[in-house]
Amino acid sequence: MADQRHSSSTNSSCSGEDEKIITSSSPSSSTPRSKHGVFLSFHGKDTRMSFTDHLYIDLKRKGILVFRDNERLKRGKCISQELWQAIQESQYAIVIFSANYASSKWCLMELAEIVEWKKKMNLTIIPIFYHVDPSDVRNQRGTFAEAFTAHEKDPEVDIKEIDTWRDACREVGKIAGEHVHEDRYESTIIQKISGIIFYNYTRLNILIHDYQKLVGINSSVEEMMKKLHMESNDVRFLGIHGMGGVGKTTLAEIIYYRVSCQFEGSIFISCIREESRTRGLASLQKQLLSMIMQEELHIWDHHQGIMVIRTRLQNKKVLIVLDDVDSEKQLMALAANWKWFGPGSRVIITCRDSHLLITHGVNDVYKVELLQTTDALRLFSLSAFKQTHPLENYNELSMDFVNYAQGLPLALKVLGSFLLGRTIDAWKSARDQLEATPNKELMNILQISFDGLEESQQKLFLDVACFSQGRWPLDDNLTEIYPNIDIEVLVDKSLVSKSKYAGLIMHDLLKRMGWEIVRRECREEPGRRSRLFRAEDVCDVLKNDAGTDAIEGIDLDFFDHEAKHSFNINAKAFSKMRKLRFLQFGHLGFTKWCGNPLKYMPSDMLRVLHWLECPSKSWPSSFQPKNLTILSMPSSRFKRLWKGLMVLDNLKYLYLSGSWNLIETPDLSGAPKLEIIDFSYCTSLCKVHPSIKLLKGLQKLKMSGTRIKKLWKGLAVLNNLKYLNLRNSKNLIEIPDLTGTPNLEEIYIKGCISLCELHPSIKVLKRLKRLSLNHCECLTRLVNFPDIQGDMTSLKSFYFSKPPNLLSSFMSFPGLRDLELRDCKNISIFPSVICSLSSLEILRLYGWPRLEKFPDLSSLECLTRLEAYGTAITQVPSVNLIPRSIRSFKLEGRKRMPHKSRDFPIFINDCSLPKQSSYPTNHDIGSPIEYEMEEMLEVEALQINFGSVGKYTSDIIFADTVMINGWSLGSRIPEWVQNTSNGSSVKIELDGIMKGMDCAIFIVCDYHQFHSPEDQLYFGHIHGLRGFSNAGNRIIWINRASLRFQLQQK
CATH class of the missing domain: 3.80.10.10 (Ribonuclease Inhibitor)
Structure with missing residues (x-):
């Protein structure tokens, strides 16, 4: 969802008695219907010249459009068109019940129409009981009873209409409104009512106007509505969390204005983090109480405020939104627990820290996610072009900024607003400048979360931002280097997220913020910064020996760098970096080192050492990194590592794969915490030190591709070894x-x-x-x-x-799921024992030259993948020999397949369904259609499987029945196909096609003849295709084998 307004300046809302008045109010996604803000319904003789007139003037003074009928309006048996239209065009109807209100058929017709329109369009009704008891209105007693008795005696009045009037009085009489009596000043009540209307009318109109600009919000709103459980009378606390600028405040505002009418009092307090620091908690407590209770209260300190809130609100149904909370102290002062509030109350808290919500005991939490690319482009366009799509010639540039923002609504709005009305050249200049200098407004907002971290957590954040660039090994092992609590704090504050395969993931804008924080340490001299991660800065410091003890980490890799670097570095360049904790060197091009760099590298604080192709041939005795956690030197030049005992109490990961010169493993008895050892493809390695048997914590041991004859002698007790x-x-x-x-x-x-x-x-x-x-x-x-x-x-x-x-053998493996058997040269009859493996899912048979008959595998009900290569099979298998569960099938025979095979199924894109009525179809897509092929292409090797589209040509061989993603293709082009072509190319019009957006294209081919093996469906042009269609997935039906795609934007 999009946060069009990253913070709200409104600190209050209608409350207490006020919110009893509001019966229903929800923003529409369309333009506001109202020409009038308020419709006044009243009895003229009772209040026209007094209360109603004073209220009318006060509302007008506040700029609210008010409809008040005049005495010259023609009165008849039915409500006039003018009044009917005025009711429909209003957002609020104020009904002033006075002693003679019910005696007027005109007033009752108005009231009935108001109630009817409330049901249709959520018109908000505010009842005012002007010197009458609300129960008299509800139950038609007193003057209301007398009036209805008179109407019933009137022969011109239909009894059904009277019943409608009674129902209307009962319904509106139940609404808690304002009661005007002798003990209350009318002026105070008028000010109160007009204040409510002014606040809600103006805020709601702003919200409705902005609602049109909110993108991707509907699903979030609906999810939050479910979590609110409005039908429950319990007190519920709900939390909304997510990274800064993701749209938490906007979501909370939408929810607030949708449901606030259902509470006796409500308030939306914005910017609590900021306000609590500048104004203090007591001021926020006073604001909360004063607005809900609608009276001026004095709070001297927050301890007194806690007592007053508990006392005054414990029996009141309230809605409280606490926006941008960042400490438990704030919550304890404003909404400590459910006991403070009356039945049915709801407290919504927005913050960046999910752990704060959990520790406070909220009933449920909702995380606001980043926008998908399509919604992001739309939101950006609304800010940059005032429409939902980019202008012509701005498509590619727009996608550059959308990719930069990576779905963060605040960034999309800020960048779009800045670019509004500017030339293409200005756009290009701004894009290029962003790479060097991030947007200051964005960085300031994002840095709020960083500033709230403890020192150790800030250090972790900067390490992830600067050094975790999606490269091994740091990404995989961060949890071993840093305290888990610090990682959890960053996750809770939405500064990083955990990935099963990529360690910690950080949003690109947060990374850029981290880079900027580091650059600010010393803009002119990189050697005085704590972290070096830009190739230019690292090279400058190393070549010029400009390192200092400020440097804590260095990351350098020329693999993706355009320039081919070649320079000499003096190994002494490391000697001044006494605080070095982290060193990660990837591909360093043609860099030459003068001396052994390990000899001069400070080792006392080093935690991570990753050096691809380390030039050192020997391990200097002076280099004793006792705090090292990760030692990764793949493809190194070492023949041996350290001699004798090396104390590495914290070492957990040892990677030396591909070190071709290494002949023996070192003594590892000084590294008792080792968990992973990798000496893979150390092709000269022939000796394993016996200390490997002492590593009680060892979990993975990789020794593939070595020259060892034995791993260890005797018994090794390694209870944790799994791999x-x-x-x-x-x-x-x-x-x-x-x-x-x-x-x-x-x-x-x-x-x-x-x-x-x-x-x-x-x-x-x-x-x-x-x-x-x-x-x-x-x-x-x-x-x-x-x-x-x-x-x-x-x-x-x-x-x-x-x-x-x-x-x-296989009698011992009843739970087998994946079986691969190779070089079964003497087996001519497929072993039936394999068919008894009821759990088998994957079966691969390679090199069965005597196997001529395809086996009956129909009993393997779990089998999804079957591969058979190097067999003597000459007949394509029948459908009834293949289990229905199959999803991928590859078959290769040593002889040519027959020209015709009428009932053979073709499997494409991990989906197969032979032509058989009992097979299920993909009902989510639609009904299947059947397609009959005339003949099958003669081939020597029949490979019938296609996964995701690759960049190479794929040969598709068609037979009787062709299935693509669950579709069985028919003999005619169905009506639901949107794009058809009889030529050799197809033109696809895609809404907002942009660089960086994935496009799914479904291809359905109508092949009646194959003229030659060269007629193949070519997928090469589809690989890497970037684009998107807002109209949904397009299905293209082609009758030729050779395809070219021409993409044209609407």
Whole structure:
């Protein structure tokens, strides 16, 4: 949703007795219907020259449009067209019940019309009981009873109409309004009523006007309405949270104006964070009480305010919105708990910190998300062009700014407003300038959250902003470097979010704010900043030996950098950086180092060291990084690491993969906390130090592609080890005793060509889930597998070559889901035991040259993926041999397939449905249609599977029935297809096609003939296509094989 106004200047709302008056009021998404703000209904002789006139004048003085009938209006049996229209065009109807009101048929007709229009259009009714008891109006007693008795005796009045009048009196009489009697000053009541009208009338009209500019808000409003549970009489606290500028205040305002009429009192207090600092909590308490109670109250300190709020509001149904809260102290002073307020009350709190909401005990929370690209473009356009789409020639530039804002409503509005009415050249200049100098207004608002952090949390924020650039290894291991509580605080304040695969994610604008904070430390001299992350700054400091003890972290990678850097660096450049905590070097181009950089690198505070292709050939004895948590030096030049014992008490991750010169692993006994070790493809590595058996916390061990013969001797008690990868270790002759690793879940021994047999201890691995034994040429038998039947029920994935005894092996794997069998050269009949694996989901058969008959797999009801390569199958399988659950099917035979195969299903884009009436269809899209092919193309290799569109040409072979994403195509073009073409190209008109927006294009092809194998559907032009259609997904029906796409914007 969009926050068109990032903060509200309004600090109050109608309250207490006032809000009893408001019966219904909700902003419309269309232009306001009202020509009049208020319609006055009254009995002329009772109040025209007194109360009504005074109220009329006061409303007019406040600039409110008021309709008041005059005595010259023609009176008849029916309400006049002028009055009827005036009621319909008003937002408020003030009904002044006086002693003789019901005696006037005219007044009662007005009242009935007002009630009827309230039901249709949510007209707000404010009743005023002018020297009459409200119960007399509701129950038609006193003068109202006398009046209705007279009407019933009048032969010209229809009894049904009288009943309508009675119902109208009862309904409006139930509304809590103002009671004018001898103990109250009329002037005070008039001021109160006009104040209510002025506030709500002006605010609502502003809201309705702005509502047209709010984008992507409807779903958020509806979700919040559900969370409010307005039907419940319980007191409920709700929280709205999200990053700064995302639209929390706007959402709260919409909700407030939609439901405030249902409460006895309501107030919207904005900018509490700021106001509590400048005015104090006592002032906010006074504001809350005064507006709800509609009386001037004096609060001397916030302790007194707490007592007064608890006492005065505990029996009143109130709606309180506390906007932009940032401390528990504020909440404790204004709305500590549910006991403070009467039944049915609602308290809505907006803040950037979700944890604050949780600790305060809110009933529910709602997180405001960033806008999707389409809504973001629309919001930006509303600010930049005053319309919902960009002007011609501004499309690409608009998308540049939309991509910059990354869905943040505040940024979209600020940037759009700044660019309004400017030339294309000015737009380009502003775009280029943003890269160097962020928008000051945006940065100031975003920095509010940063300023509220503790010092350690600010340090974490800046580290993530400057160093977490989507590159390994820091992104994966931040939780190990920083206290978890600091990470949780940043998550709670919506400054970062957690990703399962990418560590911590930060919005680009927040990153830019972090960069700017660091740059402000010293704009002229990068060497005096705490963090260096721009290539130009890092190179300047290192080449010129301009480092200082201010530097805490350096990040440099030329991989994505356009320039090919080549320069010399003196290794002593690190010597002055005594506070260095973080160093991440990726691809450094042709950089040459003079000396061993590790020799001069300060090590006392170093926590993270990642250096791709580190030039050091030896580990200097002076380099003792005792606080190191991550040591990552892939593709290094080391032959050996440190000699002897190295105390690394905090080291958890050791990565040296691809270090081709490394011949042995170091003594790791000084690193007892190691969790992950990676020596993958250290192709010279032949010796493993026995200290590896002492690493009690070790979880992953990767030794693939090494020259080791044995991993360790004897028993190693590694209870935490879950992952062991020895893949392609061609010299490995034995698997170690695994008795001490009972929690192993994954073992990869693929390509260990010297391995002859497995150690018997494999039978104790009852938690083993994945076992890969492919291409182990000497492994001719699976020792003890037949003897451990029932013990390997956890095994889910099994990959093996040349299995000697399929029957006995698979009896031990009842829970198997993924099975790969290679090089079964002597098997001509498919083993029926595989068909008994009821949980099997994936089956891959590679190299079965004697298998001629496709097996009956229909009993495998869970099978979704089937691949069979290198078989002797000559007949395309029948539909009844394939389970209905199949979603991906690849088949390759050694001989040519027949020209005609009438009932073979084609599987495209992970979806398959052969032509069979019992198969389900995609009802979300529509009804399926059948398509009959004339013939099947003759091919040697039949591959029938397509995933997401790639950048290479894909061959699609069609047969009897073609299914694309659940559609079975018919013999004619259906009416629902929007774009059709009989030529070799199709022109697609896309609303607001922009760079950076993903476009989903569905292609439905009508092929009646294949003239040659060259007639192929070409997807190359679709790859990387950027665009979007506001009209929804377009389906294109083509009757030629070669396609070109020409995109034209409306």
